[in-house]
Amino acid sequence: MTEQERSIIVKVRVEPGERVRLKERDPRDSSLFRDEKETKAATSALAKDIDVLQDRLYAEGSRALLVILQGTDTSGKDGTIRNVFNATGPLGVSVTPFGVPTKTELAHDYLWRIHAACPRRGTIGIFNRSHYEGVLVEKVRKLSPLALIEQRYDQINAFEKHLTENGTTILKFMLHISKDEQKERLQERLDDPRKHWKFNPGDLDDRVHWDEYQDAYETMLQRCSTHHAPWHVIPADRKWVRNAAVATIVKATLEDMDPQYPKAQWEPGDFTIS
Numbered sequence: 001m002t003e004q005e006r007s008i009i010v011k012v013r014v015e016p017g018e019r020v021r022l023k024e025r026d027p028r029d030s031s032l033f034r035d036e037k038e039t040k041a042a043t044s045a046l047a048k049d050i051d052v053l054q055d056r057l058y059a060e061g062s063r064a065l066l067v068i069l070q071g072t073d074t075s076g077k078d079g080t081i082r083n084v085f086n087a088t089g090p091l092g093v094s095v096t097p098f099g100v101p102t103k104t105e106l107a108h109d110y111l112w113r114i115h116a117a118c119p120r121r122g123t124i125g126i127f128n129r130s131h132y133e134g135v136l137v138e139k140v141r142k143l144s145p146l147a148l149i150e151q152r153y154d155q156i157n158a159f160e161k162h163l164t165e166n167g168t169t170i171l172k173f174m175l176h177i178s179k180d181e182q183k184e185r186l187q188e189r190l191d192d193p194r195k196h197w198k199f200n201p202g203d204l205d206d207r208v209h210w211d212e213y214q215d216a217y218e219t220m221l222q223r224c225s226t227h228h229a230p231w232h233v234i235p236a237d238r239k240w241v242r243n244a245a246v247a248t249i250v251k252a253t254l255e256d257m258d259p260q261y262p263k264a265q266w267e268p269g270d271f272t273i274s
C-alpha cells in the first residue's frame, strides 16, 4: 500500500466506536486527490489493477470480498459500481440490489436474503443497499418496532464477524452527498428524458426525512464500524472523488488479501500436446 493510499483510507475510515458527525464531513471535499483529470486516469488504472487481483482471487478460489454500498437516493451507488468495476471480468463479480422486501423475504428474518446473496469463494460481491436498510429506512419509516431495530446493530456485527471468519473480507462505503446536490440530481431526473426512469416519487418522501436519515446513518456508523468490517464515509458530491476513493480502497484491500494462483499438481514437462 502506498503512503497516499494509506492516507486516503485513514481519512475516510470510521474507527470502531467513533462518533461520526456527518455535518462535519464535507461531501464536496476533494482534498484527498489533487487534480480531476489525473485522478480520473488513475481510477481507470485502479480498475484494471482490481481486475488483475480479482483474477487471482478467482483462481485461488478460497476467499471472497464483499463490498457494501449505502447512501441516500442519488448518492451514486450505481455509478460507483459502473466506474470501479468496469474492467473486472463478469465471471467473478456479482451485484445484488436490495429493494423493498418481497412477501417471501418478509416471511424470513432480515438477514436471510442477505446471507443468500453473499459472494461465493473466489468472487467479489457488491451490495447496492444491504441489511443496513434494516436500521435505516426501517427505522426512519418506522417499519419495524424500535426495540427490534435496536437489537440489530449487535446482530449485524455478529453476522459480519461470522462472514469474515469464514473467508469473506468486508468493506462498507457510505456515499455521503449534500442535500443540495441531491436536489440537483433529482431535478435532472425530472428534466432529462433519459433519466425519467430513475425518478421515483417515493424519493421525495425520503427527502422530507433527510435529517432523520442522517441521524440513522450516524448511529449505524458508530455502532457497526468494526475492525473486521469497517465503514468508510466517502465524499460523494463530486463523482470523480467518490470513484477514486472507493477504487483506491478496494484495490488496496485486495492487494492486502494477496490472493495466490494455486500451484499446479503437475510439472510443465508432464504433458505433451499432440
Ligand code: AMP
Binding pocket: 073, 097, 098, 099, 100, 101, 129, 133, 134, 137, 138, 143, 202
Ligand atoms: P432503489 O435503490 O432506488 O432501487 O430503491 C430501493 C428501495 O427499497 C429504497 O427506497 C429502499 O429504501 C427500499 N428498501 C430496501 N430495503 C428495504 C427494507 N428492508 N425495508 C423497506 N424498504 C427497503
Ligand code: MG
Binding pocket: 073, 074, 200, 203
Ligand atoms: Mg431510488
